[in-house]
Amino acid sequence: MRSYPPEIVLEAVLNGLLTGAVYGLVALGLTLVYGVLHIINFAHGALLTLAMYAAFVCWQVFGLDPYLAILPLVPLFFVLGYLVQRLVIGPASRGDDSNILLVTLGLSIIIENGLLAVFRSDTLSVQVPYAMEVVEVGAMLLSWPRLVGFGVAFLVAALLFVILALTDTGRAIRAVARERTGAALVGIDVGHVYAVTFGIGTACLAVAACLLLPSFYVSPRVGNAFVLVAFTIVVLGGMGSVAGALLGGLFIGVMESLSGLYLGDSLGQIGIFAIFILVLLFRPTGLFGARA
Amino acid sequence: MSGGGVFLGVQGVSKRFGGLLAVADVNFEVAEGSISGLIGPNGAGKTTLFAIVSGFQKPSAGRVFWRGQDITGQPPHLLARSGIARTFQIVQPFAGLTVRENIAVGAFLRHRRRADALAAAERVAERVGLSAELDKPAAALTVAGRKRVELAKALATEPRLLLLDEVLAGLNPSEVRDIVPVIRALRDGGVTVLMIEHVMQAVMNLCAMVHVLAQGRIIASGTPSEVVADPAVVEAYLGHGAATRLAGGAHA
């Protein structure tokens, strides 16, 4: 193993934290859906890819800056997620876990390959003036898009927290998450709450996609790179735990950054998978005090 | 204290779930060849106690002895092999299988070959009155039918001790009357029975010995008529004023 001067390591840690916040945002959608619907959404990665293509099209066709594309894409993807849950996953699953597994897998196959058919397998990227901009902090260089990503990710998490804690919808979501039958008995439309939750999860992806686009490429399988990371984070942070998703995201971001520094990019991925497998096998309830 | 020689001995068993003490220092024994009852109000810890005896849960404290051996914490499949079978309160047929195949899963424990297991399943079906339903999917049966399948599956493992968790619950009086002799015939055939039951008529009818569990503790043990007369039982289990009603009912 090579050794690096401390400021390089520190820089890697900070950049990892910045990326990790966006990972956390991707994981947030996944964990929210899990916490309320108790399903693992295998289409999460594909929906992220779809959102990245949507942001790319906004930029290419309408000349819309990816950060501004958040404004139209969030409501769009909320509606999309709402409809997918209401019209596809809900009816097709018929209440059976393994059916949900298969339906979300089917969705991911359709989305990924639909994108492949339309856009082909070329990798695309946007050219924005600030893509390569850096901010100097002491002797360290931090990427500007990642700083923006970090800030917005936390803003979204805070917003989500407020929605869940203070609004009627949020209260309904928490009620359904805790006790589905009881919630139904007091007159909450569980099917609607499910779809709203799925919509919020998908809207989180739209934000994450817009944050990733300036510093990342797009290809039909790009979501796969994130979805295993997101699953790792969710498992690490405890299924259904919002705070766990953010902390897990930061942790994984740092891990990835450091293992990339020491092991190189391709083997660096192994570190994440290894964590994932170890946590699943030995601590499936998560590291950060997950719910029972 | 050792459990040597006892058929089934439960010694000082406790089970704690978080802050809740579901089973508290329970002691009792089951004599070979008997039918014993375990009764008590809902939430008294009866099913938890069954889960501990049959290996599905480990007790927080205490030991379980089975024919002279300490079996505390042994996994269920090993206990089934050594002759302890149980049924579930919520009947759990294998939905995708026929009645015959359901029972055969139990019979495979003692019979390696499929033909032998199927033949054994048919014999068991006859004992519990399921011969006519053998080829139906288990999911298609009535509640009473499913209860019989549950019983047959457990019997097919050729147990020496059978733990019955409310096999009579949900049955109408005539169905109860039909199944009581089946259980008695099992005992006559050499199977020791320990049953959780709410249907008091059947308990009075079948059990030589009854243990009453309330809030995780055994509050009385004895013959059915003894425990029913016990004021502590009447208060805890049947509720205030029930003693008079019962006294009146016994002559009706």
Add this chain to the structure above:
Amino acid sequence: MSGRDLLPILAFTVLAASVPLFVTAGTVLNFLIFTLVIALAAQGWNILGGYGGQYSFGHAAFFGTAAYATALLQLRLGVNPYAAFALGVALGALVGMVIGFLSFRSGLRGSYFALVTLAFAEVFRVLANAAEFTGGAAGLLIRLDVRPANFQFADRGTFYLVALALVVAALIATRMLERSRLGAQLVAVRENEAAAQALGVDALRVKLAAISISAAMTGAAGALYTQYFLYLDANIAYGTWISVEALLAPIIGGAGTVFGPVVGAVILHGLGEFAKSLVGRVPGVDLVIFGILLILVVRFPPRDLPRLLLRRARP
């Protein structure tokens, strides 16, 4: 097992074996061989997923391990191809047993089991793609040396029969499993693990046996793939495509049935070819159709179709 149990398999064998008598076109045989490879991989998935109810999303781990082992044993150690094939299958089964032991002992099931198998396959893919020993990203090429003694055949028809023989062996093995104690216990574990344990079923042992057989079959498909195409890289051997195909075919053809995987593989690849003939070689279109089909099959299970149609027919 009685003769009646084997009759449908016999009929299928005779029918399928007579195909090369009528079809000699290379592209058609190529398509059929590929379909048989998928059917074999899918039969493996069916043992664990269909009969055992444990849905793996990472059968590529077994396919790829056997595929790489078959190639590497020949290339690096000069092992006879048939022996390499057998060793590859054994190694695939071993990997299955290890992954199964780790996952099932930890009590993983449902989505968690699907996730962990997916992750294992991805780890293998990244490793195989990075390691020099496995040829890295460039992959492995088996030297062309067309001799039957070398498991390479001049005639595609011969290879078709070899692939068919393996599929038939898998069909018979599946039928035997159905009629065995292990099969009954496996289905019992699928339907209700606690109830099965209460009847003396050692659920861990049963699931381990199932994943080992399952991995061996899917491994055989991987080894066969290597021998047929004589080329391998990490994205082929450990790619998600094979995990997905191995799962789709039994689900669409009928999970937990002997012929489900074969039927499913034929339907899928038939549809795939049909789609290609309609829209040309647009990448991904066949998989979009597979995905739609998967959702439809889950939404409207084929066994419920007669009932659904009757209900519609009534006023």
